Amino acid sequence: MGHTKEHEKKLTITDVAKALGVSKTTVSRAISGKGRIGSETKERVLEYIQEHNYKPNVLAKGLAQLKTFNIGILLPEDYTVVDLPFFQTCLIGVQETAVSMDYDVLLTMGKENDCTQLARMVENHKVDGVILMRTFTKDPHIEYLKSQGIPFLTVGSTYYQGVVQVDNDHQSACRELISILLLKGMKRIGLIGGIESHVVTQSRLQGYVDACKMAGVPIDKSIIHVNVEKDMMIELGVEKLLENGVDCIVCLDDAVCIHVLNKLRKESISVPKEMKVASFYDSSILENNLPSITSLYFDARELGNVACKTLLEIIEGNQVKMRTLLGYEVILKESTK
Amino acid sequence: MGHTKEHEKKLTITDVAKALGVSKTTVSRAISGKGRIGSETKERVLEYIQEHNYKPNVLAKGLAQLKTFNIGILLPEDYTVVDLPFFQTCLIGVQETAVSMDYDVLLTMGKENDCTQLARMVENHKVDGVILMRTFTKDPHIEYLKSQGIPFLTVGSTYYQGVVQVDNDHQSACRELISILLLKGMKRIGLIGGIESHVVTQSRLQGYVDACKMAGVPIDKSIIHVNVEKDMMIELGVEKLLENGVDCIVCLDDAVCIHVLNKLRKESISVPKEMKVASFYDSSILENNLPSITSLYFDARELGNVACKTLLEIIEGNQVKMRTLLGYEVILKESTK
DNA sequence: CTGAAAGCGCTTACAG
DNA sequence: CTGAAAGCGCTTACAG
Numbered sequence: 001m002g003h004t005k006e007h008e009k010k011l012t013i014t015d016v017a018k019a020l021g022v023s024k025t026t027v028s029r030a031i032s033g034k035g036r037i038g039s040e041t042k043e044r045v046l047e048y049i050q051e052h053n054y055k056p057n058v059l060a061k062g063l064a065q066l067k068t069f070n071i072g073i074l075l076p077e078d079y080t081v082v083d084l085p086f087f088q089t090c091l092i093g094v095q096e097t098a099v100s101m102d103y104d105v106l107l108t109m110g111k112e113n114d115c116t117q118l119a120r121m122v123e124n125h126k127v128d129g130v131i132l133m134r135t136f137t138k139d140p141h142i143e144y145l146k147s148q149g150i151p152f153l154t155v156g157s158t159y160y161q162g163v164v165q166v167d168n169d170h171q172s173a174c175r176e177l178i179s180i181l182l183l184k185g186m187k188r189i190g191l192i193g194g195i196e197s198h199v200v201t202q203s204r205l206q207g208y209v210d211a212c213k214m215a216g217v218p219i220d221k222s223i224i225h226v227n228v229e230k231d232m233m234i235e236l237g238v239e240k241l242l243e244n245g246v247d248c249i250v251c252l253d254d255a256v257c258i259h260v261l262n263k264l265r266k267e268s269i270s271v272p273k274e275m276k277v278a279s280f281y282d283s284s285i286l287e288n289n290l291p292s293i294t295s296l297y298f299d300a301r302e303l304g305n306v307a308c309k310t311l312l313e314i315i316e317g318n319q320v321k322m323r324t325l326l327g328y329e330v331i332l333k334e335s336t337k
Numbered sequence: 338m339g340h341t342k343e344h345e346k347k348l349t350i351t352d353v354a355k356a357l358g359v360s361k362t363t364v365s366r367a368i369s370g371k372g373r374i375g376s377e378t379k380e381r382v383l384e385y386i387q388e389h390n391y392k393p394n395v396l397a398k399g400l401a402q403l404k405t406f407n408i409g410i411l412l413p414e415d416y417t418v419v420d421l422p423f424f425q426t427c428l429i430g431v432q433e434t435a436v437s438m439d440y441d442v443l444l445t446m447g448k449e450n451d452c453t454q455l456a457r458m459v460e461n462h463k464v465d466g467v468i469l470m471r472t473f474t475k476d477p478h479i480e481y482l483k484s485q486g487i488p489f490l491t492v493g494s495t496y497y498q499g500v501v502q503v504d505n506d507h508q509s510a511c512r513e514l515i516s517i518l519l520l521k522g523m524k525r526i527g528l529i530g531g532i533e534s535h536v537v538t539q540s541r542l543q544g545y546v547d548a549c550k551m552a553g554v555p556i557d558k559s560i561i562h563v564n565v566e567k568d569m570m571i572e573l574g575v576e577k578l579l580e581n582g583v584d585c586i587v588c589l590d591d592a593v594c595i596h597v598l599n600k601l602r603k604e605s606i607s608v609p610k611e612m613k614v615a616s617f618y619d620s621s622i623l624e625n626n627l628p629s630i631t632s633l634y635f636d637a638r639e640l641g642n643v644a645c646k647t648l649l650e651i652i653e654g655n656q657v658k659m660r661t662l663l664g665y666e667v668i669l670k671e672s673t674k
Numbered sequence: 675c676t677g678a679a680a681g682c683g684c685t686t687a688c689a690g
Numbered sequence: 691c692t693g694a695a696a697g698c699g700c701t702t703a704c705a706g
Contacts, residue, residue: 025693
């Protein structure tokens, strides 16, 4: 058995107009607030629709205005990444401001080089604009959206010209974190995690370099390990870092950090006594770790809020800043004491 | 600056009809496959729209058929839960089958007792049906959707009458896990985690009880700790379990399990030598734990697939099973050796 | 097999 | 201040 109860048949603008003895035009104006209308008439209409719980059909409204009142959001599909709370939280942020502006969020997944889902959504006229939740140095999604001329922006930075972007200031964040660690007396700070083709990784590496330069510390590529996706590679990376005599390991995300911590535990290396550790994102995954882990904090929810608000501005034809950089916090905990 | 490039103006059915010297009716029929149409004409139309990359406007189609080709999905909003990979994976499952049937997924968040977002989406006519990703013993969302008569189903079981539901067989799963542990010689198996008002927790508790009964083991409520959401409460729960002399701790989800493992580590209790541990969900959070953790595995992606397929059946007016139960696997690892 | 026409529920010049 | 009418891009009886 499927569902049995019938949809109550929904009121339309015509019903309302008839009931009130006015024209559909008038009802429409009362609701939208556009166009001249007598305040008394307006009152009557609003009261009536209130009472009878009339809700305009957004589809029809959209058709008349050639809009959908939906925004699309492209979430990474690869498993390692989907687990990161960052995306969920950012998504919540997008969603909550979308709803507050009476838009809805349409979800799409996509791998680095697969535009099919995104293209389908755009070509089916299902969205007024798109938010890309992640950027690559070479990014087919960006290229596609540019070619379509549909409003969009990226969460995360990109080198593409003319693309609106909203991001945390990862470069400064990483620079500050590393500077602090250097000040605290660490000499050789190893880096592990991140994927080279992600712009965010580039920004962080730059921040690392900046901090080293400022402190007059030479850069040693043998203690920087990116593209260590699989667990085995992380373990290997840690081994190399140990061989190369680092006194601190900075992890580019919390998932990597968990593995690093496991590995150190396996090797019976105690944190922070024998090795300092810090991570990006102050996520719940690491929340209760012993020792607590020094990390950078980015407000993913606010990032989502800002991204969504900016996209809606673009959709409505307003000018927006090409690049919005949001802040960060360095949270010092036991793991670097 | 916002975006500059204009939308290329899109082809409409009228353009196609004109270009081919046929009526809109004919074009529509060629595309939908409904109604009689000469196979040659059909060819011509399909070829043309192929070549000129014409895509029908789903909005207009929807308006004419009073459909949206969207389904809504209600995700839990509370932070602790959003982190669980289960929901993401299930969401991916829903999304991928939705897309394969040319539907899109509209995202909504909601807390246990807050229907506003869901109601907004439904009343705005934005979806043809809804999937609830979690169920409560007393569930306002279910009550709301029933009252609206809109097609919906729940992922997870519910006691409400006449509600279509898709779920893994948590009761059997838990029964089997516990039975196996008892067979392996454990005497006092503690339970920790889960929220009492979730139906899934009830099912698992029932499975636990079943297994104990079958084995003739008495039930001791002092070693069952539900509603331990905050970290502190988990620690306390573990302490109580220790006091009460359990030889095995079964965690109702992996997030709780992480905290339990941390606590045991803090207390220098070694797993599995001094304490056995098992968990629900074989998620990546615990993937690399040492020792590896015995757990139940549910195929969340398939669950999403099935849920979505079932909802679409309902939407299209077909009969469906009221309750679909999917399987599980017990994965034995080091933590219970 | 094909088409003219009405309709889905809105918006918006245009006229009054 | 208000309304009749055309239009958004489709679908679908109905007629031929």
